[in-house]
Amino acid sequence: MKSQSMERSIQRNRAISRICEVAGCGKSVHQFGAYCFSHHKRRMFYGHAEATPLLRGELRPYRKAVDEFLSANADHPAVTAAREFFEILLETSQTAGAGRIKSSQKLGHHLAFAKREGVQGVQLLAEALTVAALAEFQPHRFSNDQHRHFVLARRILQVAPLCRRGVRDGKPVYVYVALGPTILRELSNLIHGRMAQFLTVAGQEVVKRLRLGPAIQVSEPIHSKFSPKQQVSPTP
Ligand SMILES: [Zn+2]
Numbered sequence: 001m002k003s004q005s006m007e008r009s010i011q012r013n014r015a016i017s018r019i020c021e022v023a024g025c026g027k028s029v030h031q032f033g034a035y036c037f038s039h040h041k042r043r044m045f046y047g048h049a050e051a052t053p054l055l056r057g058e059l060r061p062y063r064k065a066v067d068e069f070l071s072a073n074a075d076h077p078a079v080t081a082a083r084e085f086f087e088i089l090l091e092t093s094q095t096a097g098a099g100r101i102k103s104s105q106k107l108g109h110h111l112a113f114a115k116r117e118g119v120q121g122v123q124l125l126a127e128a129l130t131v132a133a134l135a136e137f138q139p140h141r142f143s144n145d146q147h148r149h150f151v152l153a154r155r156i157l158q159v160a161p162l163c164r165r166g167v168r169d170g171k172p173v174y175v176y177v178a179l180g181p182t183i184l185r186e187l188s189n190l191i192h193g194r195m196a197q198f199l200t201v202a203g204q205e206v207v208k209r210l211r212l213g214p215a216i217q218v219s220e221p222i223h224s225k226f227s228p229k230q231q232v233s234p235t236p
Contacts, residue, residue, distance in 0.1 A: 006032045022049055044181050047150030048143035054134075054151050058141075062133040065209045066126050069202070078202070079125075082195055086128075087121030089190070090114060106183050114160035127155040128191060132203030137210065149188035154179055156187060 009032035012018075018029045020036035027036035039049040046053065073079045093111035096102070101109055114124075131152040135142060142148040163174040192199075 045150075046143075047146035047148075047181070047184070051143045051147040051150075054141070059130050059134060059155075061210065062137070062206065063126065063130045065206045066129045066133060069206045069209055070122065070126060070129070078198055082198055082202075083121050083125050085121070085191075085194055086124040089124070090119065090121060103182055107186050110157050110162050110177075110183065113162050114157075117160040119160045123159055124156050127159060128152055128195075128199060129202055129206060131155055132199040133206040133210070136200070136203040136207045146185075149192065150181070150184045152191065153184040153187040156191075157183070 013029050013032060018034075019025070020027045020029055020039055021034045022036075022039045025036055025039060027038075029035060030037040030040045033040050035043060035049050042051060043049040070079065090111055093108040093115060094105075095112040095116075096105035096109045131148065135148050142151070157179055162177040164177055166173050166175040
């Protein structure tokens with residue numbers, strides 16, 4: 001249901017024939033927003049109206065370097081703590097009961113499904129670090145922080161994509177459950193709230209590896225403020 005202020009914005013947009021804010025677009029805005037429907041959708045999906053989707057191949061070289069980095073530094077306290085963060089995230093996630101899932105339960109539901117599928121904390125850490133390494137090496141690949149955060153959260157949730165039964169042309173099919181901006185924001189806030197600095201510093205270490213080969217081993221604590229003791233729960 002639209003609020004009164006939303007309705008007022010829609011009326012105002014119509015009255016002034018407001019045009020999409022993306023330069024050169026020229027289409028009328030969608031409802032109360034500042035963008036046309038296609039740029040609005042892009043913003044909801046990727047975190048920025050002009051973001052372009054990240055291709056699997058773009059991440060591949062970083063993922064390889066991340067896997068090497070994680071196995072070379074498996075016992076590093078900061079790496080251990082980051083791995084534990086994701087393990088706890090999976091452990092404490094609860095499947096929502098039958099019926100309609102509340103939006104506050106969606107993230108937990110997705111992660112509980114991933115846990116049931118046998119997903120390990122280290123896999124989620126590797127996904128997060130892969131995006132962090134790409135961001136260090138090609139900072140302009142992301143339109144803004146939110147684009148990067150959405151990509152990171154989506155990569156993590158797609159390690160075990162949640163499907164639901166649907167029907168197409170009268171036949172039962174499985175369709176991926178859409179990952180909207182709320183769940184992506186919730187997960188990326190959770191991760192960045194606990195390990196933003198770790199991801200930056202560890203991402204830089206991975207990039208060094210890309211440049212200099214596999215000889216680097218991090219011997220100093222990656223970030224002394226990174227707290228390994230904090231318990232984390234994905235559900236509020
Ligand atoms: Zn547009």
